[in-house]
Amino acid sequence: MKQIAGDTFLVGLSSKARQQRRPESVTFELTYGCNLRCVHCFNPTHRALPQELDRKEIVAILDQLADLGVLTITFTGGELGTRVDLEPILRHTHRRGLLIRLLTNATRVTPEFLVLLGRLNVEQICVSIYGATHETYERMTGVPGSYASFHRGLVLLAHADLPVIVRMPVTTLNYHEIEACRHLVENLGLKFQYCLDLTPTVTGDVTPLQYRLTPEEKIRIDRAMLSNWGSTPSTELCPPSDDFIECACGQNRFAITPYGEMNLCTAFPIPRYDLTTGTVREGWEVLKRTVDDARPNHQYECPICESRSYCRQGRNDAWLEIGDMSTCLPHFRQWAELEHRTHVLLDPRRPA
Ligand code: SF4
Ligand code: SF4
Secondary structure (H helix, E strand, O other), X not given: OOOOOHHHHHHHHHHHHHXXXXXXXXXXXXXXXXXXXXXXXXXXXXXXXXXXXXXXXXXXXXXXHHHOOOOEEEEEOOOHHHOOOHHHHHHHHHHOOOEEXXXXXXXXXXXXXXXXXXXXXXXXXXXXXXXXXXXHHHHHHOOOOHHHHHHHHHHHHHXXXXXXXXXXXXXXXXXXXXXXXXXXXXXXXXXXXXXXXXXXXXXXXXXXXXXXXXXXXXXXXXXXXXXXXXXXXXXXXXXXXXXXXXXXXXXXXXXXXXXXXXXXXXXXXXXXXXXXXXXXXXXXXXXXXXXXXXXXXXXXXXXXXXXXXXXXOOHHHHHHHHOOOOOOOHHHHHHHXXXXXXXXXXXXXXXX
């Protein structure tokens, strides 16, 4: 019998779901509560407010997702480890046949929790790394002692034979430790990725952007990582599309907030369909209409932009930053133009 690698199988299912416009992958933020206070974070509260979904409500939503044929759930926060009912939620998800992925800062990992994750066949655990030293890590997280908790959790994960990826959000505070972070992670036998994108908070507060690298610095880091390590930044690439909202949000993916709002993505918090009064099935129809009815305004220049294939601006970036999906943001224009120019200069077919 022909064997298909797990990743290839999931990519195939995902593309089929997109063609059929079926939800296949969901990001579920279980809480905004977090034990860290990262400077770049897009979390609006860092505290679990009373309106967060309780376990019974979460289980009811998970049942609807399973009945609708959703395949993968990525649980995130805040920090998942701050939810005391995480274990029964994960057990229920597994019982319903959903594949589980987790995003965590690893500071609350325990040996018992890792045994549970092994039993539940968790498909992926993505851990954030904010620095390779106490100083840098804690300048990012704002919490004394957090580096020691993170490092202990990471070592436990490394010895647990679980599918772990460690991802570094690169900012003005930690970019000088990117190579050290890579060493730390790879010396533990784990896979390292980095990410250069930061967003405003989900409420549109642009404070996190003050920690964003300039386009020149981003390109310099990309080049250095590529030539030294052969690595590229981790960016979720979506298939090319003529749609105004080009990504997979509302095509085969969506997100749910800790308050039970169904949105295009965690970083694209519309249309805020309320699952505490409605159903996932109806919410999916609302999301599809949100994508299909979105229209560009007179600000929209992308179709005639010469740097489009180098651009990393999503519709959500401008929406979060200035409330208008059509606008080209100066940061992304400069980044795309610089990338474009660099590629032209490096093109071997370019006349001398
Ligand atoms: S660990 Fe994650 S959720 Fe918590 S403050 Fe840092 S970025 Fe935000
Ligand atoms: S640089 Fe601006 S105009 Fe060009 S593709 Fe990106 S967002 Fe559109």
